[in-house]
Amino acid sequence: MIDVLYFAWVRERIGLPREQVKTTAKTVADLVVELRSREERYDLAFSDLSALRVAVDQKLTDFDASLSGVREVAFFPPMTGG
């Protein structure tokens, strides 16, 4: 089980801030494929990966990052701090 978190408009499109996902995905990209196949709202939220960023266990990473031993994955748009 992995905690999957969504922020900003990703959260709004998917309609929830976090959920537990049972998955055998090996990478973040695999997880995205699984999520997109669930429902249209997921498919829409992940339709343009270039507009998304991902953090694995609270560290920014890439979509080809491994999920081995991972507890938390977060998807969000590019950050706008400062």
Next chain:
Amino acid sequence: MIDVLYFAWVRERIGLPREQVKTTAKTVADLVVELRSREERYDLAFSDLSALRVAVDQKLTDFDASLSGVREVAFFPPMTGG
């Protein structure tokens, strides 16, 4: 008559902060020649012009600046503000 001011070590070498000078010098450089011929302390203070800066009527300028209509000339080392 021109007010001539000295700051920092120029003031210390010459031994006074300001004086009125009666001069027919056309430029700052001419004034420096006149001052150097006065006494050794002046000669010493102005021995290395590259170590000096000059302001005419409170504006930084060069040693070839004209003294026409000028009321105040100041000599000092490179500034160390901030």
Next chain:
Amino acid sequence: MRISVQEQAFDLGAETSCFAAGHKDMGAIVTFTGIVRDLPDDPLIAMEIEHYPGMTEAALTEIAQTAVDRWSLGDALVIHRHGRLIPGEMIMMVATASRHRKDAFEAAEYLMDYLKSRAPFWKREITAQGEGWVASKSEDEDALKRW
């Protein structure tokens, strides 16, 4: 080094004064403060800042530690608010203390460039016409190339 992610307002004067007073062995202190702009003709009613609790603090700490190491800073401070802010309110501040002004300036600019695009904050603008997420700017991403 102090990192604070908080909902409540901070006192810029008190924070700046306290930071500087703690670093009398440093010759140069630089601060940057970000404010929700309050423009007479601007339709902005409020700005809402979402963040990623846990990761935010870790990301800010890493960014600040990198700056401290790279510029041999005496200290660094980062305060960043989240929640709902109205025009005129301060969003965040950074402060750097160094022996030399160039290092204090560069480190503060580095902190700001990384805070903009590498700390998990997302801004949402609420106007009379509607609401929307603030888009990231390509110039903010480009700014990172300097470092």
Next chain:
Amino acid sequence: MRISVQEQAFDLGAETSCFAAGHKDMGAIVTFTGIVRDLPDDPLIAMEIEHYPGMTEAALTEIAQTAVDRWSLGDALVIHRHGRLIPGEMIMMVATASRHRKDAFEAAEYLMDYLKSRAPFWKREITAQGEGWVASKSEDEDALKRW
């Protein structure tokens, strides 16, 4: 724009807070503060700052006005002390207000670079071993070439 050449200490917190509060239409505020370094092993007893009354104010005003024009600043503040200061005391501060962080940073750096070598101040260090005028640094003169 405010320029102050003064002997008495200033309150960095109050000045910073007041400057920022007056510019809520600007998104970015940068401050720089210079401090007489207070180092445990430093023989420095005091720093004396001489200046050129009349010209100092004019030079600072011109430097600040150039920065305001060049970076379209909302405002700029320069406070510079003269007289005798002890280690740990603040010598001077500048503040800039701009719509964009890059402009606020650059303008503050410009102010500092010009204050260092184009404003008529001269520093003298008093140590247990003796006294001496602080020599200007070639790197400070070089810094002006950037602008």
